[in-house]
Amino acid sequence: MRVLVTGATGFVGSELVPALREAGHDVVAMTRDASTYAPPDGVDVIEGDLLEPESLSLPDGIDAAYYLVHSLETGDSFADRDRRAAENFVEAADAADVDRTIYLGGLGEAGDELSEHLKSRQEVEAVLDSGDVDLTTLRAAIIVGDGSASFRMVRQLVDRLPVMIAPRWLHTECQPIAIDDVVAYLVGVLERPETAGNTYEIGGPEILTYRDMLEKTAAILGKRRYIIPVPVLTPRLSSYWVEFVTDVPKAISRPLILGLKNPVVVTDASIEEIITLDKTSFEDAVRRAFASESGE
Template structure:
């Protein structure tokens, strides 16, 4: 008897989300799925689905999440805050998530990463959102695992971000003044067609290492989509073009009208200044050409949304946010320096910059104590992780000090992480639970940290400028500009 072909094991991030949940149903037809979610332990396993809780801000969680996977699907985006206090941009958050995922995939022997991104237009200056999507694509491929990137413009589906926002505008506004960006062309694609493209990319050797544009049968403007969405709703809003509404004003208007979080709306609206159409040179005959028209997709999405709204089991639940702090900043490193250097240099600079108020001590195991000159008590104790640190990523666990609450903190940590292929470094505090009362912390320690990181960034920039003019050799005099 011929042995039955082994089912591939696919790790699916965001499995409980908008696209992931729909893709999960297709995958189980031929694969065993490791469904990754921040609250995966609360889900019930089935014959071909194993749920795992996974916080991709943690390298350890990423490695555990991808254990046993042959293929990994990356559907992650960090537009909405994940902590009670989030300091930093979504671009920098996405760097950490992608870098953890890519390194974990390499360690666990994953053979392919499939990544859903946005269409990248040919432009000298991309929006924050599109620039971040491209950066994530590069990071995912930086450690040697082949990446298949599916690039889509506006995805027409009952949930998610772009189409529901557009539908809310049409539903709530009987009269709409349309700014210039509504006349820019885009290439919408229905959710079922996106799922089909993702599905056909999985375990497809021909598509490994490729970035592929996908789109529906029509190229149209945002105004065209508003008109057709209104027709699908049986509405006839009055639309008129105006030249004077800026993108900044538009994003505020859209956020207020649709009651959508500005963290999600602002980057999306900023991207609409670019034509988002699939390029023929980046298209694949097998997966690029969606079949469903925009009108059909809009009608289908609105009907699905109506069904979902009438079901109490499918009502939207706000994502759970931990009562913690996540603070992420990006710095530019001097040429030839890495994350390991930045971590050591930062503590030395901190002591020199704020001497005699602050002092730092280190021991033979590279642990640090940051303390006040008086009284002689540490503010923070940083324990160096030899096991988890490399020259490109240096990790300290926050283990003590006056600012440390031992009853709350389980894995508070400080990391310095170099972005692959660049001289940029991410400095991040994760899962930190302050000992100060929350209101006091938010307006004192948290703001002081941002100010200190601002000064450190300026200090490094001074070092870079001086080294470029030949005034200082940063290799020999790392503290000269302190």
């Protein structure tokens, strides 16, 4: 198939593009600046900015397009920018007669209690579904891999804080998933036409609390960390010390931290009836991320 990947230079896109090529697909990578991107062999590159509709001209013959774009780094305006980008993409995809869009969104129950980040993920999903193109959505929680902002926060908190204050969100349940498994699902739904028009939840083999993830990561690093419960420390307050301790930009870390109050676990495992994976454990995903980070 001829496949377009938006966000090709991002954390997920940079892993997905070569995987699609290995699976035998004809890949077109979209980036805002082609001069900064060195694509894998055989990958075509086009320039386009989803916030500038006049720059969007999708090539003919695209069977499926992956939508992997988000704007967290832009600060408080990220939700508006993500909505406008999705609207522009829908218009361009409809004009180019794209057959299908595949979107990687976020887990979380719909409702007013969702964080702004998770609300925005669901809003983008609704916008993408408003066009003429069939939409397949995969919803995931924390993706574990080298390059993941969420996992980078976990790694640096463990690495830099021998004693950690434990806010209430450390007891929130999450179902982290390895980047390799996310990519396998993304490629898998492309090759299963019955997934068009459907939404699926994906997660790793374990449901963990954020405290579990910190402790398991510390053990892999060979570090002993002390966690002191402080029930009055809210996600908003704890976002300030995360900003101080880690190098994740505030514009990215704050909305992610504010979302930690929401449980993000798989409640519908129907994807497993369509795509069978030998899922990667959290510990193995962490070890792979560290190995990739060190260039091993």
